[in-house]
Amino acid sequence: MPHPKFSCTFLITNPLPAFPFVQVPRASPGVFTRQTDTMIQLALLLLVGAAAAVPHENGKIVGGYECEPHSKPWMASLNYGYHFCGGVLINEQWVLSVANCCFCFYNPIFPMQIILGDHNLRVFEGTEQLMKTQNIVWHPSYNYQTLDYDIMLIKLFHPVEINQYVKPLPLPANCPIAGTPCSVAGWGNTASGDQVNLPTHLQCLDVPILEDEKCHNAYPGLVTPRMVCAGYMDGGRDVCNGDAGSGLECLGELHGLVSWGRGCALPGYPGVYVKVCEYLPWIDETLRANM
Numbered sequence: 647m648p649h650p651k652f653s654c655t656f657l658i659t660n661p662l663p664a665f666p667f668v669q670v671p672r673a674s675p676g677v678f679t680r681q682t683d684t685m686i687q688l689a690l691l692l693l694v695g696a697a698a699a700v701p702h703e704n705g706k707i708v709g710g711y712e713c714e715p716h717s718k719p720w721m722a723s724l725n726y727g728y729h730f731c732g733g734v735l736i737n738e739q740w741v742l743s744v745a746n747c748c749f750c751f752y753n754p755i756f757p758m759q760i761i762l763g764d765h766n767l768r769v770f771e772g773t774e775q776l777m778k779t780q781n782i783v784w785h786p787s788y789n790y791q792t793l794d795y796d797i798m799l800i801k802l803f804h805p806v807e808i809n810q811y812v813k814p815l816p817l818p819a820n821c822p823i824a825g826t827p828c829s830v831a832g833w834g835n836t837a838s839g840d841q842v843n844l845p846t847h848l849q850c851l852d853v854p855i856l857e858d859e860k861c862h863n864a865y866p867g868l869v870t871p872r873m874v875c876a877g878y879m880d881g882g883r884d885v886c887n888g889d890a891g892s893g894l895e896c897l898g899e900l901h902g903l904v905s906w907g908r909g910c911a912l913p914g915y916p917g918v919y920v921k922v923c924e925y926l927p928w929i930d931e932t933l934r935a936n937m
């Protein structure tokens with residue numbers, strides 16, 4: 647039986663999570679805010695173009711480095727004229743991201759675009775492919791409070807042109823093993839505390855997969871079998887707001903998607919990622935049902 651297609655207008659009837667709970671989603675600080683607790687307020691702010699005035703959380707890829715340009719050709723920017731989340735190109739017409747990034751409802755006048763092949767967000771480099779979305783499929787079990795099943799698929803309006811700048815990342819053959827070296831990239835905030843410093847150039851960070859035991863100890867009762875931790879227990883290096891939906895690449899495969907965490911780069915609180923291997927049947931079914 648095909649999974650139901652969830653429209654983002656689903657959000658209209660669902661208030662934003664009443665923060666604080668420990669699972670702070672890592673969508674852009676301009677979009678997701680601890681202080682704003684109703685849809686209406688946030689929608690109005692965005693509709694009047696006041697996204698920059700929305701209070702922000704701390705956030706970023708912390709402790710990373712500028713990626714070699716176009717070394718992550720599957721990297722997508724979910725964009726409303728400003729970057730707010732990441733995504734991963736998994737074939738010529740589909741991008742995988744996290745459900746907590748789905749803000750397509752908020753700005754019907756300027757619908758979400760997907761930008762591929764980018765490095766410097768502010769400068770046209772001739773490598774970018776701007777895509778409209780044809781369809782967005784949330785996981786039907788997505789829970790915005792626990793962030794379980796935090797995954798969504800975006801079908802692009804047209805297939806991309808595959809080249810050295812735009813290329814899909816293969817889905818994983820198996821589930822990730824602790825200690826595996828991985829890397830993650832994003833245009834999320836690079837400042838800490840209450841500062842905001844959105845980078846123009848794509849930032850990279852190398853992170854190992856962590857043992858499940860460490861992940862559960864860091865977030866007792868909050869880590870489901872569909873989540874995996876990656877990063878460093880001593881803090882200092884992590885992903886953060888604006889990096890949500892970015893892909894965790896391990897040995898040439900997509901093993902995770904940036905989902906949530908407590909703060910960013912705090913000692914004892916590593917990043918929590920969607921464990922992509924758990925969703926292979928759903929991805930397969932969804933793609934086949936939406937050919």
Ligand SMILES: [Ca+2]
Binds near residue numbers: 764767769770771
């Ligand atoms: Ca650019």
